Amino acid sequence: MRPGKFVAVAGNIGVGKTNLTTLLANHLGWRAYYEPVIDNPYLDDFYQDMERWAFHLQVFFLSKRFEIHREMVGSEAPCIQDRTIYEDMEIFAATLHRQGFMSDRDHSNYVDLFNAMTSFLRTPDLIVYLRAGVDTLVERILCRGRECERDIDSDYLAALNGAYEDWVARASRTTRVLTVETDGVNLVSDESAIDGTLEDIVGILGLEEVGERTVRIGAGVAGT
Secondary structure, three states, X not given: OOOXXXXXXXXXXXXXXXXXHHHHHHHHOOEEEOOOOXXXXXXHHHHHOHHHHHHHHHHHHHHHHHHHHHHHHOOOOOEEEEOOHHHHHHHHHHHHHHOOOOXXXXXXXXXXXXXXXXXXXXXXXXXXXXXXXXXXXXXXXXXXXXXXXXXXXXXXXXXXXXXXXXXXXXXXXXXXXXXXEOOOOOOOOOHHHHHHHHHHHHHHHOOOOXXXXXXXXXXXXXXX
């Protein structure tokens, strides 16, 4: 028997995943699972020296996300996750490796560990991918005021965006994906945008077929 529905909110640093996760959880009455950022002992060091700490950071995220994922899929209650375990490997470890911050040896070790840990995990019923350009991401990162993130390189954010686009295209072949365009939209204070986004997500949850759909806030759901 399949347990309760499992929705994942995915997207780049600062795009608004945590806020939408909270809004969805409150709207649907589902349990929310958040990204382990506050208690991450490597995050500050990573942004100071990405090459030195990339592997350590990614292994920490992987282990914590695996614990969360196991708890979610072991419950019959519907739940919403702020960033998936798949993004750790597909987006962050892959980008760090391509940019030379993670060695071939460390990346190979990481991928083997990821594959072993995720081989029997249940995938989300729906991935909600929040998309935003680099300028929007930088503005939101600065607004939320995490000191360790203030000097994130724009090129790094752009590389992550590219990795997200590649991953979403592949993920949509086997999983329902809803892409939400968030440039110029405030999903914190714009009640109309919030309501429209929640309605679109609830509508998609009622469908059975896999594939990707894109939402421009206020324009409804459209195929891509």
